[in-house]
Amino acid sequence: MRDEWSACLQTLEGYSNLVQSVAFSYDSTQLASASDNNTVKIWDVSSGECLQTLxxxxxxxxxxxxxxxxxRLASASFNNTVKIWDVSSSKCL
Known part of the structure; x- marks a missing residue:
């Protein structure tokens, strides 16, 4: 193994605020991330592309x-709410 080897497989970028939480979908094809900028992003794990911003x-x-x-994706916020999202349509249910 080379000295420069890193265990990091991928770096997803697209936030200018803190990322508070992440969760893999059960089939591990998507990753959801929660941020201080009041949004949730859904990422394609294989490509690193941001698929949606909720x-x-x-x-x-x-x-x-x-x-x-x-x-479905649940997101919890400091504004005392939990939202349930339809992942395919990006709609809050």
Whole structure:
């Protein structure tokens, strides 16, 4: 193994604020990230591309979790709300 080898597989960039939480979808194809900029991003794990930016919280998003079938995403915010999102349409349910 070379001295420059790194265990980091990928770096996802696109936030200018703190990232508070991340969660893999159950099939490991997507990653959700929660940020202090009141948004959630959904990323394609293989390419690193941001697929969606979910907006609707009026406070920092602190936590995210996918449903077992990865069709829904829950996000919890400092504004005392939890939102449930449809992953395919980006709509808040």
């Amino acid at each position: 907006k609707g919280h009026s406070g920092s998003v602190r936590s995210v979790a996918f449903s077992h079938d990865s069709t």
